[in-house]
Amino acid sequence: MAFLLGITLLLGASGVVVSGIWLSYSLFFNPSAIASLNDFLPQWAQLPLNQEPAQTLTQIAAELSTQGKIAGKPLPLEVNPANSQPTSVILPVRSQNQIVELRVYRIADARNLLNRPKGEIHYQFITQADVTGPEESFVVAPLINPETADTSSNRPLPVTELRRFESTTPTQGIWFYLWGERQRGQAIAYGQIVHYNPDRSYLSLMLPWTSPTQPQWQQAIAGGSPELVIDQTIDLEPRLQVYQVKPANFIFDPLQLEPVSIAEPALDDRNYQNALLIARSGLWTPAEKWLQFIKQQRQKRQAWSSAAQAQLDFIRLHAEKSQKRANQTWASPSQQVLAVLIDGRWGEALKVFQASPTNTQEITTLLETDNGRLGNRVEVALRVNPKRTEVKAWGALLKGAQESRRNAIAWLKQQPQTTSADIAYIQKLLKRLEGDFSSNKVATSHSSRFVGTAQQVTQINPQQWLQIEQTPLQIADQQTWYQIQLSAYHDGNTWQQAPFKLTPQQTAAQYWQQLGLNSDAEVQIVSWLPGGYQQIELAVVKAVQLQGSTLKLLAVSDAFPIVSASRQLALTKATLQWLQPQTIAFSELTQQSQPIEIVQILPQLWQELQKRNPNSQKTPAPNVEKMLKQLGELPVQLIDLDGDGTAEVIMIISPQEIAAVHNFEINVLQQNDSRSHTIIFSHNGRILYSEFGSAAEHRAIGIADLEDDQPPALLVATNKTYQLKRWSSQHQRFDSFQP
Incomplete structure (x- = not known):
């Protein structure tokens, strides 16, 4: 009677039928789970418990032996924090050489273990879960070539070990994994992810896994608890599965492992x-x-x-x-080309292809046997950006190696936005496939990467500009023309900084090759709107001009500009990668693993802030405790900018924050200067960069990775131009770096 009353109270009248079926199923396979239901019931309606008698491990092993099973070595689950002794264990149960069952036992009387360490421990059965290994077809899937038939079966493979994760796991419950190994040309591991929920004494087999290596918990996604990462990488092709811990609508174990997927975009953009x-x-x-x-x-x-x-x-x-x-050094040119093509380094791969006749011949064999992974990359890359000459080159080389040069040229001419210069350049590459190296090394195309300052122009003198396409340079309706003065560009090998040392007699084609405009002549024109928002227009470079050591470009956009700024930033999509260091509060610097001398930083920061105080009388620096209380909530970013392996402290301080420090209205400050100011400290408290003093006319736009194996650079706006500045150990300051 008490049992039925308790169940009725728990389920409610409306859910008795459906929930009763579910409950019966759960209790049939896990009778002890009924104990956890008592947590939801009042004392007078508690469900009766019929627990099995406590047994020693010897007794448990003997009982299992009568069933043809073997008790494995118990692993600790919950631990008493007072004495670090286990209060429950998980026991793998074997049949022959494989684990077929997992059991959870609670140690019946832990005090007996402490008082009489030689006495046998008694275990109280809590719950169990049957174990079946994953199917063979699932296990060997990462090893199978898509072009070959899968001869694996659907038979379950045995799991032979139960292991506890050594890395940091999510705090919800206790995590293990079952492990087995299969040989198919190479070893591959597999198993099941196991989770125990101590709050409900419930054991779950959460997820099957297969990988050449063991699964790991790591902080893969920014914020939150660690994620489960299963690395299925074979050979050169990266393949990872990442699972996040998410809530689940299941009373005994209310969480699940949800895969991170890129099949559907998270943003409508x-x-x-x-x-x-x-x-x-x-x-x-x-x-x-x-x-x-x-x-x-x-x-x-x-x-x-x-x-x-x-x-x-x-x-x-x-x-x-x-x-x-x-980035590895490869003994085989074909392996090197495959590695860099998989990473999307089209121009770098062309350099390897042209390095020698031997390289060309070996890479040709690679192209002949490509099963689609390179061809698919070419197709998608051109679908997104049909202008990229080096991608078209690899598409034509694939076509030429697998079919013929005639078919390659026909394919090339069908590609959108293919110029006569593209065809001439790629034809020379195709000749190498047939053993014709008479043209020697073809000038390798590279991505267009430059930074400069753009200004709108309303008049053009065509005589002052060099063009690669002889179309009239004239301003038409619905067009905006920009003159771009370059401050830095990448020539395919290294960065070049203004003032430039260039030969005045160069042709337009030579400039196009040097600046990477053959690959992509598109440039982004960036303006800053009120509130700090950016407006980006796309323009196409049409002409180039050299005046002494000043290099200028002429670009046209079909977009009508929202703003008419006198000075705008110009850069290509491939120029840099913006870095976004994680933001923390200033007071949290004391919690960092690397020592940061905030006691040295605070007085200097206070002095710098005084330079923005419009009052004639400056406020003396208070003690460190008071400064930390007043400045502790200021946001800071940590990133290594000088390449010494320690993080610098970056602070971008808004006018509102400056006004709050000086205790006056924001409009008082805006009469003088309403923009944010950047200041950078070394880890030991030295000022490396400040916009509060003599460099007040400078403004750091962002932190950029220029992908040249050097520390990040600052993109800095001055009153006249935009510059890339990198820390100079020689001059002990941020300088426009020299190649």
């Missing part, structure tokens, strides 16, 4: 969707760079979601593996 498209094709690094740029733009208007961050971090994990392999 065309550029975001295109970035995910190239990620799905395997171009992880270009996709990550694109998403980082999108994030930097959208964060300013608070249009970035946790789901988008999860997809970005998922892609970042793949990009890191792709970059690591591409």
